[in-house]
Amino acid sequence: MPEEPPKPARRGWLLPALAALLLLLALAAAWLLFFDRQPSFLPALVLRTFPLHVLALSLLAVVVLLLALRKRRWRTTIAAAVAVALSAATGLVPTIITREQASRAGAEVSLGTYLANAAHLNLGSPEQGRTVRYASPGGHGLDLDVWPSADPGSGKAMLLIHGGGWASGNRSMTPEWNRLLTGLGYTVFDIEYRMVRDTPPGTAWQATVADSRCALAWITAHAAEYRVDPNRISVMGQSAGGHLSLMTAYTAGTDAFRPSCDLPDGKIKSVVDFYGPYDLPAFATGPDGTDTGRAILNDVLGGSAQQQPDRYRAFSPSSYLRGGLPPTLIVQGERDFLMPQSQARMLDEGLTKAGVPHQALFLPYADHGFDANWGSYQTQLARSAVTRFLAEHG
Known part of the structure; x- marks a missing residue:
C-alpha cells in the first residue's frame, strides 16, 4: 500500500x-x-x-x-x-x-522610589494613639490626630484636612504626607469634620468650614502645649480638603463661617491646595462640569447652582479672593476630570491679579488622587514642590 x-x-x-x-x-x-x-x-x-x-x-x-x-x-x-x-x-x-x-x-525623581512604593498606597485610618477630641458642635464629637514634629523646636504646624467629597474620608487618611511633613519640622494636626451624613440636609457646607475654622482656633489655643508658634500654622488638603484649606485660610479673620467652637480665631501662614474646587458656580454650570461633580455639590449644598446660587457663591473660595491672602501652592493633575484643571487655572489667575504670592504645579497625565501612589513620578514632583514651597512660606 x-x-x-x-x-x-x-x-x-x-x-x-x-x-x-x-x-x-x-x-x-x-x-x-x-x-x-x-x-x-x-x-x-x-x-x-x-x-x-x-x-x-x-x-x-x-x-x-x-x-x-x-x-x-x-x-x-x-x-x-x-x-x-x-x-x-x-x-x-x-x-x-x-x-x-x-x-x-x-527636582529629582527616581525609578527606585517608584518601585519601592509599587505595592503601597498612601491611604490610612485614624490612629487612636494620636487622637485628641477638639470639639463637640451640637454634641457631635470631632477628633484630630496629632503627628509630632521631628524637630519640636521649629514651632511649625500643619492643619491637614482630608478629602472625600465632603461625604467620606477620615483623619490620617494620607499618612505619607504626614510623615513627610513631620520630617520637615511640622507638627501635623490631621482633623475630621462634620460631613453630609453628619448634618441635616443642605447644611454640610456650613458645618465643614466652621469645623475646619474651629480646628484652627483649637490649635492656636493649644499652641504652647504642642510647642507651636501660632503665627506659623499652615493648612493643606486634597480635593474637598483642598477646598476647605482654601476656605479656612481665605475666610480667617472675617465674619464668614465663624468657628463651630467658642475659641478665638486663628490665622493661616500658607496654604497647600491639592486639586480642590475654587469657583463652584463656574464648575456647576460651566463646560467642564460633570454629572458626578454636580451630584456631589447638590448633596452638600442642598440643591443645584440654579436653586441655591447664594450658597454656591458663599461656599466658593473665589468669593473671598483679595490681596493680602496667605501664600498658596496649587497642585493639579492635567488628566483630572472630576475636578478639572480649569478650576486650578482660575485660582492661579485670580491670585496673580490679586498680587498674592503663589505657585501652581500642573502635572501631566495625573488624575484625581494621584498621590495615592506615593512613589509615582507625579507624586515625587509634587513632594518636591511642597517641600520647596514650605521652606519659603511655612
Whole structure:
C-alpha cells in the first residue's frame, strides 16, 4: 500500500489567542490613558496612578512576540509587536514627560522610589494613639490626630484636612504626607469634620468650614502645649480638603463661617491646595462640569447652582479672593476630570491679579488622587514642590 502523505503540523490556537488578548489589553490601556475623560472611572484612575505597572503587560507581549517569531507565526507576531509598542508607550510617555518637567524644575525623581512604593498606597485610618477630641458642635464629637514634629523646636504646624467629597474620608487618611511633613519640622494636626451624613440636609457646607475654622482656633489655643508658634500654622488638603484649606485660610479673620467652637480665631501662614474646587458656580454650570461633580455639590449644598446660587457663591473660595491672602501652592493633575484643571487655572489667575504670592504645579497625565501612589513620578514632583514651597512660606 502506498504511504499516506504526512499530515500538516497543527499550528495551535493558544499563542495567537494570547497575542490577541494582550493587544486588546494594550488598546484598552492606551484608550484609558490618552482619550478617556470619565470622572473617577476606576480603571483609568488606577492606570494614571500606576502607569509604569503597564510595563508588565509589555514584558508579557515581548515573550509572545519572541515565541511567534520563532514559530514564524506572522499575524501573531504583528499583534504581539503592536501590543508591545502600545503598552510601552502607555507606561513610558507619562513618566518621560513628568521626568522632563521635574528636570526643568530642578527636582529629582527616581525609578527606585517608584518601585519601592509599587505595592503601597498612601491611604490610612485614624490612629487612636494620636487622637485628641477638639470639639463637640451640637454634641457631635470631632477628633484630630496629632503627628509630632521631628524637630519640636521649629514651632511649625500643619492643619491637614482630608478629602472625600465632603461625604467620606477620615483623619490620617494620607499618612505619607504626614510623615513627610513631620520630617520637615511640622507638627501635623490631621482633623475630621462634620460631613453630609453628619448634618441635616443642605447644611454640610456650613458645618465643614466652621469645623475646619474651629480646628484652627483649637490649635492656636493649644499652641504652647504642642510647642507651636501660632503665627506659623499652615493648612493643606486634597480635593474637598483642598477646598476647605482654601476656605479656612481665605475666610480667617472675617465674619464668614465663624468657628463651630467658642475659641478665638486663628490665622493661616500658607496654604497647600491639592486639586480642590475654587469657583463652584463656574464648575456647576460651566463646560467642564460633570454629572458626578454636580451630584456631589447638590448633596452638600442642598440643591443645584440654579436653586441655591447664594450658597454656591458663599461656599466658593473665589468669593473671598483679595490681596493680602496667605501664600498658596496649587497642585493639579492635567488628566483630572472630576475636578478639572480649569478650576486650578482660575485660582492661579485670580491670585496673580490679586498680587498674592503663589505657585501652581500642573502635572501631566495625573488624575484625581494621584498621590495615592506615593512613589509615582507625579507624586515625587509634587513632594518636591511642597517641600520647596514650605521652606519659603511655612
